[in-house]
Amino acid sequence: MIVEEGKIKILAPNVNLRGPGKIEGVFYNRAMVFNRDTSIFLLYNLRVKNALDALAATGVRGIRFAKELGIETTINDKDSRAVEIIKKNLELNNVEARVTNRDANALMIEEKYNYVDIDPFGTPVPFIDSAILSGKIIGITATDTATLGGRNRRIVRRYLADVCAPTELVHEIGIRVLLGYIGRMAVRFDLGIEPIISIWQGHFYRVYVRIKKGVSKANATLEKIKNTEFGGPIWVGEMHDFSFLKNSKIPEWLPTKKILEKYLSIWKNEKFFLFYHLPSISSELRVSTPSPRQIIENLKEQGYEAYPTQFSPQGIRSNAPVDVLKDIIKSANSSHWESQ
């Protein structure tokens, strides 16, 4: 089957239209178009010279790097059937890239890249050490979201963490477990990390991280990894690079441009550690939940910062203390009844 994505066409022997699934063989996952678009978005704005698509399957991501961005790309998969498909797909798109048939870890230990992409089935843990050593910037997908968020506490230890969060916070905690893990692995090599974008969409997390050399960067990274009331160790620093996001542009041709626009408008201000979940606070107060937009306005009127979050349409990120928020919710409820 031939599928189109962005500016390329892909010969895909197995196509998965929804969710991560467990299809055998070389497969193309339609549910990951947004995931791939975020890497095109990042590299379009960072303008790197070379990149490694370390776990490539059909090669769709790496071929997009080469064709859409003109990046010198190495496309790798340890499965020789995948490598055959990748070569055919390069021909199909009339574009060149280096294709390798190696174990990704062996390749990354030997070679350095401006950007390294790790997009495995399930957990990225087996590839993180070598990705940190190979890439100046790394993009990591994790589809083991239940594990990372602590819903499977038995195996969250895979990330050397122990967390337990209320349902509404599970995905932010999960991303912070992942960032915390990458950070702790980096500091062992006297390296530090700086997140550029952190993403949750349905069944995956995706983080883009700069790897910074030096003891001071490693120390600064450790400062941002702590135990919290929801367990740990987790990343407690910012999840995004706001100056990068502020100056970034979305390429016109991305198939999920509209979705990315929505996310970007949220990421640009997605500050602070965790968020307030309005329905939880309202139910504690036994009142109804006002609209998040109204609460954000009220908080701003009182001089606080307040923003939406990608993790919940009913969530608000703010530097206001919870009591201020409770007062606002209560008065929103009484003015609602007065106006009836």
Ligand SMILES: C[S@@+](CC[C@H](N)C(=O)[O-])C[C@H]1O[C@@H](n2cnc3c(N)ncnc32)[C@H](O)[C@@H]1O
């Ligand atoms: C989820 S798929 C990659 C999907 C692809 N990045 C995309 O965007 O469509 C994971 C791929 O990793 C490959 N793989 C698994 N372990 C590997 C290893 N140790 N070294 C290289 N490739 C590996 C598998 O053969 C599979 O094709």
